[in-house]
Amino acid sequence: MRPRQALELAGLEIPAGVVSSKLWDRAITSNKSWRLCARGSELACRQWQGDLVVFNPISGATHLLDIVSGEVFRALMEGPAGARDLARRIAKLLEVDCNEETVAAAERILDNLDQLGLAEPAGPDAP
Amino acid sequence: MILSDLSVAALSARLHDPGLVLNTGAFRVRLRSDVEGVARELAAAYANHRIESDPAIHHMRIEIRRGRWRGFGRDRGVVASVNGQAILGPFPTYLAYPMLESIFNWCIAKSVLRFIVFHAGAVERDGRALILTGPSGSGKSTLCAGLSQSGWRLISDELILLRPGDPALVGNPRPISLKNEAIDRIRDLGPAAKFTEVYEGTIRGTISFLCPTEESVARAGEPAVPSRVIFPSFRTGSATEVKEIEKAQGFMRLIENSVNYVTTLRTGFEAVAGVTDICRFYELTFGDLETAFAAIEKIAEPEPTGAGAAPKPTGAGAAPL
CATH class of the missing domain: 3.40.50 (Rossmann fold)
Structure with missing residues (x-):
């Protein structure tokens, strides 16, 4: 895949001139699709006042997710999604503009969910 | 029959053999002991609890027995077993009853699968x-x-x-x-x-x-x-x-x-x-x-009901997903 195509897929504005490696990395990361590790039917979760409590049937552990992490988790329950898509959900929830900051927040949350064994990269480039 | 229907002497004899099945509400526990003082303490602590007539029907079996060797000066101590297996002791004899209660807790915490x-x-x-x-x-x-x-x-x-x-x-x-x-x-x-x-x-x-x-x-x-x-x-x-x-x-x-x-x-x-x-x-x-x-x-205090009731600060809103 050419850099230009990757950036277009990621929905990033293509800067004039040479594409920087940092921008390229962000484009690839943000476009990576994520999914839940467990099947939806196996998961158990409950929401009280925004906070989400999730039972992970794979690890047997129970996790408390704050309102933003819970929104990302619930989005992944609907199907695989990339950080950029999830950032839009976060922005809508928090009533802020979707920008690089919200994308970075979505990536951090996905990384946390990955460490908890709740989410994993999906798609052809998934490990 | 409740436990206070038995004299301490009768209770002590029953603890020796065949054992006493105490109904604590959720459990029937069969108790056996040859340790002096256990019957007296059970009579005080479980005076109102029901005792079952059939010693064979129980959830767990706890025995508090005198130890075989002198471990505390002249005191041979006591040993606790659950379902025939020694699991704790020896302890000084005067702690036989507290040990029984601890063992009972241990049984509930470790061996009960339905709760x-x-x-x-x-x-x-x-x-x-x-x-x-x-x-x-x-x-x-x-x-x-x-x-x-x-x-x-x-x-x-x-x-x-x-x-x-x-x-x-x-x-x-x-x-x-x-x-x-x-x-x-x-x-x-x-x-x-x-x-x-x-x-x-x-x-x-x-x-x-x-x-x-x-x-x-x-x-x-x-x-x-x-x-x-x-x-x-x-x-x-x-x-x-x-x-x-x-x-x-x-x-x-x-x-x-x-x-x-x-x-x-x-x-x-x-x-x-x-x-x-x-x-x-x-x-x-x-x-x-x-x-x-x-x-x-x-x-x-229960939440007020009807018109003018204050909203619950952390009330309804649970959402199974």
Whole structure:
């Protein structure tokens, strides 16, 4: 895949001139699709006042997710999604503009969910 | 037949052989002992509990036997076994009864698979139960004991039982273990409080057991649906403070205090979620019993109903996904 195509897929504005490696990395990361590790039917979760409590049937552990992490988790329950898509959900929830900051927040949350064994990269480039 | 129908001598003989099957509400435990003093303490602590006629039908078998070797000077000590297997001892003979209670707790915590078990106490009044949970030393047993002497029915102390699929707590009223100053604080509440002997020099200091009230034992089979979960924290000299916490936080605190939640997997999750749906959660910091009891009475007040009712700060809104 050419850099230009990757950036277009990621929905990033293509800067004039040479594409920087940092921008390229962000484009690839943000476009990576994520999914839940467990099947939806196996998961158990409950929401009280925004906070989400999730039972992970794979690890047997129970996790408390704050309102933003819970929104990302619930989005992944609907199907695989990339950080950029999830950032839009976060922005809508928090009533802020979707920008690089919200994308970075979505990536951090996905990384946390990955460490908890709740989410994993999906798609052809998934490990 | 209840235990007080037997004389101490008859009880002692039955403990020797064939054993006594005590019904504590949730469990039938077959007790055997050849140790002097155990019968007397059981007669005091379980006076109102039912004893079963068939010794063969029981959930667990606990034996407190004299030790074979002299380990404490002239005292041969006592050894405890569960279902025929020695698991603890030798202990000094004068600690035979506290050891029996500890073994009973161990049996419930480690070998009972049909309940989700919490390190907590619970009391009930007017069909609404309060769960008091927290680490040892937080004051939950002292509060449970005090409440059980002032109009609340003891559901259980030390370990409470939740049956999957049913939010009602399972009654298992047993003697409440009180430590050090708490013994006198509860004695001060009135002459109705009946205790076993006082045991000094245990690893937990001085302990004594408060006998559950006759009403608590008689009504052990009645369902007790929880409406409040309280996390007490005793701090010497502290003013009494109450803080309501959010349900999701309460859920996590509740499972932290379960002794077998991790083994119950999704069944346990759903059961605790069911309790969380119907309960409000409070942190209670206290330094004296009088104001703590007053705070608990306020916490326990039902929500006003009808027009003008105040919205629940952490009320409905549970959403299974």
